Amino acid sequence: MILIDNKPLETAAPSLSFPAGSTENAVLEKLKNSQTVYRYASVDELTFELELRREIVRAARDLNDSDLSFEVFRDSKCNPEYWTRRSDGGFVLRSGVKASDAIRDIYTNGSKYATECATAMQIVYYKALLSVLPEAVFNRTFRRIVLMNWHQISPELRETGLMRTASDYLPGDRRYFANPDVDPKTPEWQGENVIDLGGGLYYGHGMGIRRAGAIIDALNANRRPGATRKAYLMDQAGRPDFKELAALNRAGRQRESMRQTA
Secondary structure (H helix, E strand, O other): OEEEOOEEHHHHOOOOOOOOOOHHHHHHHHHHHOOOOEEEOOHHHHHHHHHHHHHHHHHHHHHHHOOOEEOOHHHOEOOOOOEEEOOOOOEEEOOOOOHHHHHHHHHHOHHHOEEOHHHHHHHHHHHHHHHHOOHHHHHHHOOOOEEOOHHHOOHHHHHHHOOEOOOOOOOOOEEEEEOOOEOOOOHHHOEEEEEEEEOOEEEEOOOEEEEHHHHHHHHHOOEOOOOOOOOEEOOOEEOOOHHHHHHHHHHHHHHHHHHHHO
């Protein structure tokens, strides 16, 4: 159920709709039919979440189609024109480089990059935000980006690194397939970070776009001898703080509008 300013969606925004088959429609229908009450301060706040989820799915699909390679951190690589590679394998946005240009470069020059699955998830979220925020707001907000693990992600996206049980799992969520009996000789197979694309499909860097069963089969093929526990999809999700990001978007657009009319 959706409440907007404490009013049912049907009352607050009776004409709100999206094309059948779209990410926005899939998310909206799940929220409307859920037993959980989802509260929004305004129609714009709800619409922002739907649009950002659409762009997360699109960014994941586009990254899958790019030439970004999978490598563990010790063998990672990046385009030095935009990023500095640290000794631990992480990438740091170079001083004087626009974050928007650096994120786009990963998609257009993917062959110059290689990293593992958690970093790929972060790239997806940054690209999605770049698609919905005014570019000036994006660059002002993300003056420093470190692409590596969840401990170093920008504060505005910190919630994507926190896995929590949810009432509903939605397109645009980050999910995780765990492999508890992974072969210690191949620790990179200990699990797979994925983006929920909707329709039972998931994108995982290095695995591509697959259904849950195919991802579990791949992880199960990389367990230690004598393993008894199978890989599984965790009943948790990481997702951005959509309301905080909607407020950032609203404030940023107001600031840009004032600057243009000054």
